[in-house]
Amino acid sequence: MRIGILGCGQLARMMALAGWPMGLHFSFLADPGDTGDCVKGLGDLIEYPEGHESLSLSSLAEQVYESMLRPDVITVEKESVPVALLEALKSHCSVYPDPKAVRVCQNRGCEKEFIEGVGASMAPKLVVNTPDELATAVKELTLPVIVKTCEDGYDGLNQWKLDSDDDLEAFLSEHKEIAESVVEKRVDFSREISLILVRAADGRTAAYPPTQNWHEGGILRASFAPAEAVDESLATQIEDLKERVFGNLNYVGVLAIECFVVDGKLLVNELAPRVHNSGHWTQQGAHTSQFENHLRAICNLPLGSTAVSGCAGMVNLLGVEMDAQKALRPNAFFHTYNKSVRPNRKVGHINLVAEEAQVLRAQLTEMLGEIYD
Ligand code: ATP
Ligand code: MG
Numbered sequence: 056m057r058i059g060i061l062g063c064g065q066l067a068r069m070m071a072l073a074g075w076p077m078g079l080h081f082s083f084l085a086d087p088g089d090t091g092d093c094v095k096g097l098g099d100l101i102e103y104p105e106g107h108e109s110l111s112l113s114s115l116a117e118q119v120y121e122s123m124l125r126p127d128v129i130t131v132e133k134e135s136v137p138v139a140l141l142e143a144l145k146s147h148c149s150v151y152p153d154p155k156a157v158r159v160c161q162n163r164g165c166e167k168e169f170i171e172g173v174g175a176s177m178a179p180k181l182v183v184n185t186p187d188e189l190a191t192a193v194k195e196l197t198l199p200v201i202v203k204t205c206e207d208g209y210d211g212l213n214q215w216k217l218d219s220d221d222d223l224e225a226f227l228s229e230h231k232e233i234a235e236s237v238v239e240k241r242v243d244f245s246r247e248i249s250l251i252l253v254r255a256a257d258g259r260t261a262a263y264p265p266t267q268n269w270h271e272g273g274i275l276r277a278s279f280a281p282a283e284a285v286d287e288s289l290a291t292q293i294e295d296l297k298e299r300v301f302g303n304l305n306y307v308g309v310l311a312i313e314c315f316v317v318d319g320k321l322l323v324n325e326l327a328p329r330v331h332n333s334g335h336w337t338q339q340g341a342h343t344s345q346f347e348n349h350l351r352a353i354c355n356l357p358l359g360s361t362a363v364s365g366c367a368g369m370v371n372l373l374g375v376e377m378d379a380q381k382a383l384r385p386n387a388f389f390h391t392y393n394k395s396v397r398p399n400r401k402v403g404h405i406n407l408v409a410e411e412a413q414v415l416r417a418q419l420t421e422m423l424g425e426i427y428d
Contacts, residue, residue: 056354057082059126059148061141063091063100065392065401066132066330066346069338071097073346079354082123092393099124116143128353130308131329134161135207151256151307151353152328159304160328163205163237170323173299177323178315180239186227192238193223199241202226204234210399211273216241242322244315248282250293251334253309253348254301256355261348262297263341263361266333268313274399276427277419278333279368280340283412292321300326309334309349332371332401339388339406340367365410368419372403375426387422 056079060067063083071081071094081098085091091100104110104118119140120126128149131141134157141154159169164182171177181192182205193200198220204213213234217223247270251263264281285293300312311331313324334345343351343359351358376396382389382405391403405422409415 056080056128057124057126058350058353059084059120059123059129060132061129061136062086062132063089063094064132065093065394068093068097068392069335069344069346069390070130070132070330070350073344074350077347077350077356079350082126084119084123092395095393112139112143113146116140116147120144120147130349130353131157134209134328149353152310153305153307156304156306156310156328160326161206162235163203163208163325164235165205166326167237169303170326173303175296175299175323176320178240178242180237182235182237183233184235186230186233189233189236189238190223190227193217196238196240198223201239201241202236203239204236206234210275210401211270214273242315242317244317244322246282246316247324248314248316248321249278249331249333250297250312250314251309251331251337251345252297252301252312253345253352253358253361254306255352255358256307259358260297260301261358261361262293263334263337263345264363265293266336268333272399274373274401275332275371276373277368277370277423278336279366279412279415279419280336280363281366281412286319288319289316289321296321296323308352309345332404333369335390335404336367336369336406337361338390339408365408366412366415367409368407368415370405370407370419370422370426371401372405372426374398374400374402377403377405377426384418386418 058079059082061084063085067083083094084101101122129144130151138154138158144150159165183189183192199218202215247268248265254260266278266280267282269277309330311327315322330345330349338344341363348359379389386408388406394402396402
């Protein structure tokens, strides 16, 4: 079977690494200018056809499908993909997840509307298009807030925290025009957790134990699972959220939901229609990794167990040099993405496994200190 992936970054790399043992073959569609270093040696790297801007959607889809060597299934490794092309590719092969789900997640405004629509809770928010609307929204929501553009935002990019009237004034004087944005009340969360879920084509679903995440400057720094203190009430909210989301999206594949826990209440932050950085620990920590389960789902194969023995964690390597010699321990596993190092760039991660949460946590802290202090 051949899998076509739109994108050729580290998530595509890790999907391919998980798929090879199952006999899957891969084609990657690179964005213009992307060298495809992450997926070198793992499949066929395809560029957009020459003059693609002037092609009709159906000819573009046909050419892409042919140049990707007629994959059986097409999937995505990032949100910023041309949804119209994805939709058009459906006339050639299966496309999972459905482009409609990708579209919902591409725009924060639509995403929040979807979350609200399924009856899930989130931080109070307003969508704005002008500086005046933004000022009014801040007044209504009250400070502190966070402003996030609806599109082109990831890893904390295109986000501004406003704590005081002075911050608001400075923001307004710097931004005479603004792109469509969500103004969101800042919540005082006790923890950030994410849910890595998977749904198969036959509707069966599975979930990994909730992951607890630590972000620094809007970028994921470290995770561990199972998250601490998931009591009965939180577990029920998690299960309910999973039902609501999957019940309203005809979804196939892995889906991640980032959440805040505020006074024991689960608030949804955002959805990611793909394998997710906060699920990387599953490579060594779970019986089946998120990457393998995504492939199993989109290939209509039986899902693998999401069970965990003991606990697991992950430290992201953000803009830091590291090699296997330095990273490896008996219970530590090194993953590099074959990328050059730039400030804050995700270039790899280290997974840890342990029997006991306390031991794992202490080792995570030590490793973070070694890498970042
Ligand atoms: P990602 O790379 O996960 O897509 P992103 O840039 O899209 O990230 P968010 O996940 O919305 O942005 O926000 C990044 C981080 O900023 C969150 O993980 C959280 O730590 C903090 N944050 C975002 N929204 C809020 C909020 N309403 N209240 C408090 N903290 C927040
Ligand atoms: Mg996020």
